Amino acid sequence: MREVYGDGRGVLVIPSPDSLAIYLAQDPDAAGCSYAAPLVVAYESSVETRVGNPERAGAKVGQSVRLPWVRTEDIDGDGHTDLVSRLEREVHFHLAPGGILSPIPSWTLDLAALEAELPKLDGIQFSDLLTHAGRGVDWRVADLDGVAPSDLVLRVGGSLRVYLGGAARGPVGRATQVLRSSGNVLFFFLRDVDGDGREDLQLLRSEGLSLARILRWLIFPGTLEFDLYTYENVATGKSVATDDTGADERIVFTKRPTRRQGVDLAIPRLASFEGRSDEIEAQMESDFAVPARRFRLGPGAADVVDLIDGRLVVHIDPPLAGVPELPREGGAAMAWIEALILDDLDRQGDGGRRKIDLSDPATFRVAEGALLREACAGRPPTLVRPLSDAPQGDDERTPQLLSRDLDGDGLEDLIVVRRSEQGYGLEFLVWR
Numbered sequence: 001m002r003e004v005y006g007d008g009r010g011v012l013v014i015p016s017p018d019s020l021a022i023y024l025a026q027d028p029d030a031a032g033c034s035y036a037a038p039l040v041v042a043y044e045s046s047v048e049t050r051v052g053n054p055e056r057a058g059a060k061v062g063q064s065v066r067l068p069w070v071r072t073e074d075i076d077g078d079g080h081t082d083l084v085s086r087l088e089r090e091v092h093f094h095l096a097p098g099g100i101l102s103p104i105p106s107w108t109l110d111l112a113a114l115e116a117e118l119p120k121l122d123g124i125q126f127s128d129l130l131t132h133a134g135r136g137v138d139w140r141v142a143d144l145d146g147v148a149p150s151d152l153v154l155r156v157g158g159s160l161r162v163y164l165g166g167a168a169r170g171p172v173g174r175a176t177q178v179l180r181s182s183g184n185v186l187f188f189f190l191r192d193v194d195g196d197g198r199e200d201l202q203l204l205r206s207e208g209l210s211l212a213r214i215l216r217w218l219i220f221p222g223t224l225e226f227d228l229y230t231y232e233n234v235a236t237g238k239s240v241a242t243d244d245t246g247a248d249e250r251i252v253f254t255k256r257p258t259r260r261q262g263v264d265l266a267i268p269r270l271a272s273f274e275g276r277s278d279e280i281e282a283q284m285e286s287d288f289a290v291p292a293r294r295f296r297l298g299p300g301a302a303d304v305v306d307l308i309d310g311r312l313v314v315h316i317d318p319p320l321a322g323v324p325e326l327p328r329e330g331g332a333a334m335a336w337i338e339a340l341i342l343d344d345l346d347r348q349g350d351g352g353r354r355k356i357d358l359s360d361p362a363t364f365r366v367a368e369g370a371l372l373r374e375a376c377a378g379r380p381p382t383l384v385r386p387l388s389d390a391p392q393g394d395d396e397r398t399p400q401l402l403s404r405d406l407d408g409d410g411l412e413d414l415i416v417v418r419r420s421e422q423g424y425g426l427e428f429l430v431w432r
């Protein structure tokens with residue numbers, strides 16, 4: 001039993017092989033005694049058992065369980081948390097008007113039906129392998145026009161469909177706006193590019209990529225070019241006449257891109273790259289093991305706290321120009337792309353290009369901890385303090401640093417989390 005909505009009411013979740021039955025307690029004073037009819041969330045799970053090869057000493061034995069993709073977030077923007085459950089071929093949206101979750105999906109996005117709209121492909125397209133990558137169906141929810149409820153954007157291949165208010169009811173009726181892009185649309189983003197507070201539409205598209213070109217990269221280096229097109233959000237909340245006939249049509253995004261930018265992926269000779277990939281992997285692994293991270297301990301821009309040889313090392317307000325703020329490991333892919341590529345392009349404006357050179361080892365230095373440690377190297381630390389307990393033997397894994405405002409002064413304090421086979425060890429440090 002756990003609390004999901006932060007309203008003090010207990011929630012009982014009973015899993016079955018293909019659904020979760022969620023029982024919400026009805027009366028906060030009688031929590032645990034009376035429950036409403038269950039909310040049944042369908043999901044697909046898979047349990048895979050590996051028995052390995054018992055003849056071999058290093059054989060792996062175990063079971064892997066794929067958990068359902070269920071997420072809680074406010075989909076329609078009414079302030080009440082809703083529930084989304086993603087299945088292989090459809091997505092169920094359970095909305096919670098007035099804070100009461102609908103026991104049956106309020107609407108369903110039928111991914112299979114949308115995919116069926118795409119032209120059929122005859123086998124693998126060797127002349128353009130990215131055709132397959134661009135064939136997906138994708139969705140995002142955001143408030144685009146500043147008028148409740150939130151809005152829905154669907155991508156079906158190279159066609160983008162905007163439904164104002166669509167987050168509350170799904171893609172019913174005619175789309176408010178349809179944008180079509182040629183080439184292979186690989187991905188789309190809703191993000192505020194120009195800083196006016198409204199999310200704009202960005203499409204990442206590519207030229208064709210033939211099998212012949214990949215084979216060529218085995219011998220010669222080359223470049224794969226991507227286009228990033230930005231369509232500015234110009235939704236006004238009012239209907240506007242957009243053509244001479246006076247027909248009333250809402251436009252949300254500009255009909256043509258307002259920024260055209262490029263991302264060039266420089267591909268090294270693959271035959272030479274192959275031998276170096278292990279080296280790069282080892283470097284990335286050791287980079288990600290560095291626990292250094294940014295804190296706001298004092299009034300400066302950022303402070304860096306690191307753990308080196310069992311000691312806490314604090315640098316107050318060190319110069320960190322050029323060290324990007326990267327998501328922690330496990331952050332969403334979108335946050336990485338944003339920090340490493342898109343933020344830079346936003347600053348460049350129309351016509352900007354960003355080169356990613358896969359033959360340059362610096363391209364793979366993407367762990368913030370390692371970059372922060374390097375930025376502070378050679379600088380006298382503000383404080384060095386041994387941790388209170390000695391590390392608990394060789395089995396201890398790299399400690400993690402967490403931040404919380406422990407004393408309520410509005411600035412962060414430190415929590416050191418150590419894991420070993422004996423369990424967890426926590427150390428709380430209030431910064432004054």
Ligand SMILES: [Ca+2]
Nearest residue numbers: 074076078080
């Ligand atoms: Ca909601």
Ligand SMILES: [Ca+2]
Nearest residue numbers: 147149150151
């Ligand atoms: Ca809206």
Ligand SMILES: [Ca+2]
Nearest residue numbers: 192194196198
């Ligand atoms: Ca904007």
Ligand SMILES: [Ca+2]
Nearest residue numbers: 405407409411
């Ligand atoms: Ca504090």
